[in-house]
Amino acid sequence: AELRVAVLGVGMMGADHVERITGRIKGARVAVVNDYLHDKAETIAAGIDGCRAISDPLAAIADPEVDAVLLATPGPTHEAQLIACIEHGKPVLCEKPLTTDVATSLDIVRREAQSGTPLIQVGFMRRFDHEYSQLKTAIDDGVFGRVLLAHCVHRNPAVPPSFDSSMIVKDSLVHEVDVTRFLFDEEITSVHIIKPSANPSAPAGLQDPQIAYFTTESGRHIDAEVFVTTGVAYEVRTEVVGEKGSAFIGLDVGMVRKYSTGAAVGDGRSRAGSWGGDITPSFTERFGQAYDTEIQRWVNAVRSGVNVDGPGAWDGYAAAAVCAAGVRSLDSGRPETVEMIDRADIHAVAASVSG
Ligand code: ISE
Structure with missing residues (x-):
């Protein structure tokens, strides 16, 4: 049967997922939408056959006509919503972050382990992007020999006014954290954030740009x-450098145009011509294919009973632990050690907290 999905949170990302599931994803439909702006949810529900708006997110999760949950709500609400998904045994795709701090992320990892069934996938969509997938395959195939270095660039045109310096780590750099763990299959042990002089056009007090090691x-x-x-x-680019070669992804090389600029510039002389192409305006375009692949594979995984096909709660916890070290480094100006439990200890820990 078609998977009945509840989409919680219909802001930029959630609304994009509603459109994706309704228009492009096979085997699923949006059965329920929820948002803290209930009118917005009502409007979206009215445009989709058989879709209801439910104003309480926990009621939406518990609803008997909901098979799976897509969480695109703000990070601070994830913890209670994930706990409800685990309690009701509902598979959930949770947009990052898993939760907003390390302790609650670990608690979610433990609760899922105790429940005995994998239920949680975390929305690190870059793992589903064709270029990142190609890069991963080439690394695993040994094309570059042992990979020693990676250089990453992650630029946004703008961020919401609520963004502070630690969110640059926890909301943006978190993707490079996951890309690193994905490409190299190992944990990050230390983080050092360098603070170059801030962009004069950035809001006062925002440490932007940042360089992370x-x-x-x-x-x-x-x-x-x-x-x-x-x-x-x-702009999102990654270069890896190994003992036998290197590779670069994320150039946005669609059509390269050569064109006459006509108008006089600078010193008054007119330029003969220019060449260039378009850069994606935002993550919904740059990672549109990745989101489509991510959601289709998640829907297939839930329908087949495995529930997760991609990064799970552990990856959300590990990313939170690395970002916490990053935020400490932002303060201290020094490299900070990542503090996290050993993956093998999840079950021991889950057993010890049960009861
Ligand atoms: C946003 O939340 C994302 O996840 C985007 O991928 C990232 O580029 C942006 O910086 C974040 O704010």
């Missing part, structure tokens, strides 16, 4: 520039 268990070095107020467009 990660060290991994095996000693790899990853650096990432995160710059979220460029005023330009959406």
Whole structure:
């Protein structure tokens, strides 16, 4: 039967998922929508056959006509909503972050382990992007020999006014954290954030850009520039460098145009011509294919009973632990050690807290 999905939170990301499930995803439909702006949810529900708006997110999760949940609500509400999903045994795709701090993320990992069934997938969509997938396959196939370094760039034209310096770590850099763990299959052990002089066009007090250095268990070095107020467009690039070669993704190389600029510039001389192309304006375009693949594979996984096909609660917890070290480094100006439990200890820990 068609999977009946409740989409919680219909802001930019949630509304995009509603459209995706309704228009492009096979085997699922949006049965319930919820938002703290109930009118907005009502309007969306009215446009979809058989869809209801439910104003209480926990009631939406518990609803007997909901098979699975897509959480696109603000991070601070995730904890209670994930606990409800576990209690009702409902598979859930949770947009990042899993929760907003390390302790509650670990608690979710434990509760899921105690429930005995994998239920939670975390929305680290870059793992489903064709270019990142290709890069991962090439690394695993040994094309570059041992990969030693990665250089990342993550630029946004703008961020919401609520963004502060720690959110650049927890909301934006978190993707490079997950990409690192995904590409290299190992944990990040330390984080150092460098603070270059801030963009004069950024809101006062916002430390933007930031440069992050990660060290991994095996000693790899990853650096990432995160710059979220460029005023330009959406740019996400990754280069890996190994003993036998390197690779680069994220150039946005669609059609390259050559064109005459006509108008006189600068010193009054007119330029003969220019070349260029378009850069994606935002993550919904840059990662549109990744989101489609992510949601289709999740729907297939839930329908077949495995529930998760991608990053899980553990990955959400690990990312939270790395970001916490990043936020500490933002304060201290020094490299900070990542503090996290050993993955093998989840079940021991789950057993010890049960009862
Ligand atoms: C946003 O929440 C995302 O997840 C985007 O991928 C990222 O580029 C942006 O910086 C975040 O605010």
